[in-house]
Amino acid sequence: MKIGLIIAFIASVLNLSNADMSIEEDYDHHSAQFHLQGFYQGDIKLEHHDNNSTSAFERRLNSDQLRKWDHNLQGDYFKVMVYIDTNDYTANQAYLIEEAFKKFKYTAKVIKWQFVPNKPGSSNSQPYIHIKKAGGCWSYYGRTTNAHQGQTLSLDNACLAQRTIHHVLLHAMGFGHEVNRADRDSYLQINWDNIDSNCVQEFSKMKDINPLGMPFDYKSSMLYNPRTCAKSGSTMVSKTNKAIDTSKNEASWFDYVQIRLMYQCVRNGKSFNRQYSDYQQQKCSSDCKCWKNAGGCQGRDDWCKGNLICDVNWCKNEWERGIWN
Structure with missing residues (x-):
C-alpha cells in the first residue's frame, strides 16, 4: 500500500511538472511582447540612464562597456546570488527555474548560482538577480549599476520553458540576439514583407554586438523562432546548408562556449574576453x-x-x- 501511495505521489508531481511546462514549449515571447514600452528588441529592459533611448543603449552594447557578473570570484568560477520570489511562483515553478539555472551552470562551468531563500535586505552590498513576475519574459543587458538592490529578471508563467529561461538569463549575463549580429545577412534571409510592421525593430542589425569570433549558431537559444513576428509563414530562412533549429529546450553548445569566452579568463580578479579561435587553439x-x-x-x-x-x-x-x- 505504501509503495503504491509513493508511486502515485511521484506521478502527481511529474504530471504537475508537465502541466506547468505544457503551455510554454511553443511560446514565442518575442511575438507576444514586441509592443512593450521601455524595451530593446522586445525583451531587453532599458536602464534609467538610457532615458528610454535605444541609441544610448546601443552605445553600451560594446563588450568593453558591458558590466559583467564577475564581482565574486570563487576558485574556478564566478558566484552569482539569485533570489526567486516565492510570492510569485508555486514550489514546482520555482523548482523548474532553479533546475534551468543549474543546467546552465553544469554545462558552462564558469558561473555558479547561490540561491538564497530570503530576499536580501536593503543593506546588502552584493549584486543579485531577483527573479519575479514583472510582466513578460525579459532582463536587463549585463549587470546594472544598481544590481545590489536586486536586478529583476522577469519570468511570467508562459516563460518557464528552459530555453526561454536560458534566453533571458543570457541577456542578463551580457549576450544579445543571434539574429541581430552584424554578419547575419550572410546566414539568414529576412523576409521583411512577412514581418508585422510593429515588430520590424526586433530584426535590426547591431554593429556593436560582439560575438567573440563565434560561428553563426543556427541552434542558439538567442535565435528567434523562424515564425517570430510573422504575418504568415516564416520571417527568416537559412542561406546555408544548415537549417534553423530552435527545437532544443535549452541553450546551445555554442551559447555555453560563449559564456566561457566571456567569463573563463581572469586577470586581477576580473574576467576578460577572448576570441573563439583562441579557445579552439588552447582551451x-x-x-x-x-x-x-x-x-x-x-x-x-x-x-x-x-x-x-x-x-x-x-x-x-x-x-x-x-x-x-
Missing part, C-alpha cells in the same frame, strides 16, 4: 584556467583553478589523482 592557460574534469591543461598544474591540479591533461583534485593513478 586553458594560466589566465584561462580549467575546471574540474576539463581537458587541455597540457601538463601545467597552474592551469587548473582552486585546489585542482593538471594530471595527464585533465584537471583533477588530489583524491581523484590518487584513485585513478
